[in-house]
Amino acid sequence: MPIKKTLAALAVGAMMAVSPAALAQTIGVSIPAATHGWTGGLNWHAAQAQARLQELYPDINIILVTADGPAQQANDLEDLVSIHNIDALVVLPFESEPLTDPVRQVKESGVFVTVVDRGLAQEGIEDVYVAGNNPELGRVSGEYFLTRLGDGDNIVILRGIPTTIDDERFNAFLETIEGSGINVLDHAHANWNRDDGFEVMQDFLSRFPRIDGVWAQDDDIALGVIEAIRQADRVDEMFVVGGAGMKEVIAMVMQGSELIPVNVLYPPAMIATAMDVTVSHFKSNGPVTGEYILGAPLITPENAEQYYFPDSPF
Numbered sequence: 001m002p003i004k005k006t007l008a009a010l011a012v013g014a015m016m017a018v019s020p021a022a023l024a025q026t027i028g029v030s031i032p033a034a035t036h037g038w039t040g041g042l043n044w045h046a047a048q049a050q051a052r053l054q055e056l057y058p059d060i061n062i063i064l065v066t067a068d069g070p071a072q073q074a075n076d077l078e079d080l081v082s083i084h085n086i087d088a089l090v091v092l093p094f095e096s097e098p099l100t101d102p103v104r105q106v107k108e109s110g111v112f113v114t115v116v117d118r119g120l121a122q123e124g125i126e127d128v129y130v131a132g133n134n135p136e137l138g139r140v141s142g143e144y145f146l147t148r149l150g151d152g153d154n155i156v157i158l159r160g161i162p163t164t165i166d167d168e169r170f171n172a173f174l175e176t177i178e179g180s181g182i183n184v185l186d187h188a189h190a191n192w193n194r195d196d197g198f199e200v201m202q203d204f205l206s207r208f209p210r211i212d213g214v215w216a217q218d219d220d221i222a223l224g225v226i227e228a229i230r231q232a233d234r235v236d237e238m239f240v241v242g243g244a245g246m247k248e249v250i251a252m253v254m255q256g257s258e259l260i261p262v263n264v265l266y267p268p269a270m271i272a273t274a275m276d277v278t279v280s281h282f283k284s285n286g287p288v289t290g291e292y293i294l295g296a297p298l299i300t301p302e303n304a305e306q307y308y309f310p311d312s313p314f
Contacts, residue, residue: 029046032068053279096121097121115130116270116271132267142176152181156215190221223249226260239258253304269309
């Protein structure tokens, strides 16, 4: 066989020996199941990012799994390593404490790890951390209240679940309105839940004859608050500010609602950011490790359209 033909045959043989699967990177994405509105949006954005990234990079394989609780998520992580042999993991822990050791074990197997939103109980395990800005959510919300209310005006606050996240939002809000003369009549935990928001707001409405503003902090809570206000026939007395970017609330902002005039972003789309950053670890010639803390912009009628995702469940 002539030398040129021999070299060509060897080259073809070498290319066939290295299959596309061998060249591909596999990324596991582990997130909570859609147990409420925000995680429903999280799941939707994760699936959208999976399809987009796999189309853009045929040599990237993304395996998306959802868990109903910490134990199932820990098992999922084991399977992603032992069965799917992942090169990278993107994980939003169902709970921080019980997922810390499982994620550490994934990291110790040589996998690149990106943690999203709910940090682990021990710092330094992950390569990348992607999250919303909870203090900024509180500060931006407080700044809006300062544009609407002042000395002698009354507000009530509905908090989330008793967590560090809630404390960061709440404390930043109070620090922002400090010295303004705005009276906080009361605050109570509504657990980022629509039904709890309804019940807490019913109590506030029964006890306080004058409420000028409501900081609900979260859109699931805000929808419960709105229903309570409507049932009490007090719609014209106050405004409500939630947070996160739920499509029903964004639609109200777009329409110029006086009851829901603005919103503050805490996007479930942060999972897509985390997946993009993780893919960049393999595709970029620059470092991607570190923290990516997303902004919490004020959503108004003028900019609401860019935050509106009608096909998302959230």
